[in-house]
Amino acid sequence: MSRHFFLVCLSFITFSCFTKQEKKVISKAVYHWKSTYQPSQKAKETVKALNIKKTYIRFFDIDFNAKANEAIPKGMVKFKDSPEGDIVPVIYITNRTFKSINETEITNLAVKTAAKIKSITSADSLVFNEVQLDCDWTETTKAKYFHFLEKLKSEFGGNVKLTCTLRLHQVKFKEKTGVPPVDRVALMLYNVGDWTNVQTKNSLFDPDIIDQYIYRLPEYPLPVDIALPIYQQAIVFRNNRFHTYFKNVSKIDLQKHFNTKPGENGKLLICQENCEFQNQSFRIGDVFRHEKVDFKTLNKVKKAILKKIKNKDVQVLLFHLDDKSLDNFTLKQYSTLLEN
Incomplete structure (x- = not known):
């Protein structure tokens, strides 16, 4: 019984030391x-x-x-x-x-x-x-x-x-x-x-x-x-190639400034009309990936x-x-x- 108690205590001490060591x-x-x-x-x-x-x-x-x-x-x-x-x-x-x-x-x-x-x-x-x-x-x-x-x-x-x-x-x-x-x-x-x-x-x-x-x-x-x-960001692709990106742009911002529709997988947004945003031009078909x-x-x-x-x-x-x-x-x- 005493041996069992000793092993339990040893396990507890070992676990406590390990936990303490892991604390940053x-x-x-x-x-x-x-x-x-x-x-x-x-x-x-x-x-x-x-x-x-x-x-x-x-x-x-x-x-x-x-x-x-x-x-x-x-x-x-x-x-x-x-x-x-x-x-x-x-x-x-x-x-x-x-x-x-x-x-x-x-x-x-x-x-x-x-x-x-x-x-x-x-x-x-x-x-x-x-x-x-x-x-x-x-x-x-x-x-x-x-x-x-x-x-x-x-x-x-x-x-x-x-x-x-x-x-x-x-x-x-x-x-x-x-x-x-x-x-x-x-x-x-x-x-x-x-x-x-x-x-x-x-x-x-x-x-x-x-x-x-x-x-x-x-x-x-x-x-x-x-x-x-x-932060958030949006990556823009044209003809499946990287075109530009925006930092600190939410998905709501994109939908507000661009006329878009969801892509096939629902994660991408497809531009539906030519427009300008932040001194850059965008075309129909440009793809936006919000991250x-x-x-x-x-x-x-x-x-x-x-x-x-x-x-x-x-x-x-x-x-x-x-x-x-x-x-x-x-x-x-x-x-x-x-x-x-």
Whole structure:
């Protein structure tokens, strides 16, 4: 009897330890991905209610300009309001930039990038201790991109933490794409499918696709954070080829601005007349695919990924700080997304 009691107690202790180990310490953050930083009062109130005190702000993009034959920054952020709490400058850099520049140009690009970040923060009296890079690097560009990251970090003299975004394929095929020389990575759980293919079910968020990649998360050698999508979008196809897309457009918006009829599977909308919208022309027969994220599915996937991440402290980021995006879920649902 005493032996049985001992085994029961041991099982309980083992289970309790396992459960305790699985519990994550969650921190909250939000992305701001507009060229002008001026959140609405509503957005500020939502962030305050959710106790989000860290904002990742897109500062500018870097792309290779063939005419100038160099990588140049574009779309610099303008601050019309002062950010509250901690801010993190985020730089989006195209993969073709690293396909187009040589090794000797990387150091120069890193120096210019760091100088641009310092210039913007100095002009607006902003303090930061982290910089994030957003680049969908590949096996052929990893060496140049990683070299760039190392040089960029050295430009801040070790006083700034360097992080970068991570795509699903970079988790599953890390032996090919490599592990970046950064302090942490933010796993992007959006734009997971082929958005240029009219047959794709939902390129914005598809749990079936995500499930094919995340099984290798426990092996990833860097601390992993999670970036969740809270926006909607519409992809437009013409003659079965990608034509254009709209962010933060609901299905109701599409039906309001376009004369459409449901496609054969009921998920696509077919344009019934020539028209114009947002300075673009559309024709009869153009196909619209509206994409959004279901709260229950998003939260379920988040929980599954939290279990696979090995680091105990995990930051959950919402993409992004915009009124139309924030309207997609309730305050209670956001609170749930930002917890274990």
